[in-house]
Amino acid sequence: MQFDADITGFLQAEALTQLIEDIRLQGYSIQDNLLDDSLVSRLQNEAESLDVSQMKLAGVGRKQDYIQEQDSRRDYICWLEDSHSAGRDFIQAMDLLKQILNRQFMLGLFDYESHYARYQAGGYYEKHLDAFKGKSNRVLSTVLYLNDNWQAEDAGEFVLFDEHDHEKEVGRYLPKKGRLAVFLSEDFPHQVIAANRQRHSIAGWFRINNSVSGTIDPTR
Numbered sequence: 001m002q003f004d005a006d007i008t009g010f011l012q013a014e015a016l017t018q019l020i021e022d023i024r025l026q027g028y029s030i031q032d033n034l035l036d037d038s039l040v041s042r043l044q045n046e047a048e049s050l051d052v053s054q055m056k057l058a059g060v061g062r063k064q065d066y067i068q069e070q071d072s073r074r075d076y077i078c079w080l081e082d083s084h085s086a087g088r089d090f091i092q093a094m095d096l097l098k099q100i101l102n103r104q105f106m107l108g109l110f111d112y113e114s115h116y117a118r119y120q121a122g123g124y125y126e127k128h129l130d131a132f133k134g135k136s137n138r139v140l141s142t143v144l145y146l147n148d149n150w151q152a153e154d155a156g157e158f159v160l161f162d163e164h165d166h167e168k169e170v171g172r173y174l175p176k177k178g179r180l181a182v183f184l185s186e187d188f189p190h191q192v193i194a195a196n197r198q199r200h201s202i203a204g205w206f207r208i209n210n211s212v213s214g215t216i217d218p219t220r
């Protein structure tokens, strides 16, 4: 598979090829160099500069049954909007990725929603799925990490579990700057181990369109 740099823009062609192979073979991929370094640095600055007043304590579930479940999750989020200048370029990069994935896998991905996330020291997210079969329009999850110099003793790992045996770990990944995790939202349980220092990321979801008779379905 060949991609020209001028077509891929903020995406690195080699990592893109690897990502597509991984998704095809195993349904998940961890890539350290997919996104352009300077974009990652701008996103990191934007994440760090968000004032806590612009963020909210994350909840679990969709709008209709929204609850702030602070026992399973402790992070602050801020949805990406056009007013975020680095965020805008990230959305453009992910939109291109969406088109490439649609061409490769016929997933019918319709849009992409994403938020900055800040875990303070001690922050964690218990094991969960991002989507339940038949109940969500989230198809493919992404998490981009935005932390300089993250060491093993900082903990805060992203832990991915097997799609069939939900007790079996398939990998543990430090939230290192530029690392991107991509996985099928309904299939892979995952968790965030408590971090020992502040931890920034962008979590996002490619979604299909389930709109029926006037109800716009993709909803937060």
Ligand code: OGA
Pocket (backbone or CB within 6 Å): 117, 125, 130, 143, 157, 158, 190, 191, 192, 201, 203
């Ligand atoms: C999430 C999530 C993982 C991470 O926000 O749903 O699972 O490593 N995040 O931040």
Ligand code: MN
Pocket (backbone or CB within 6 Å): 128, 129, 130, 190
């Ligand atoms: Mn998740």
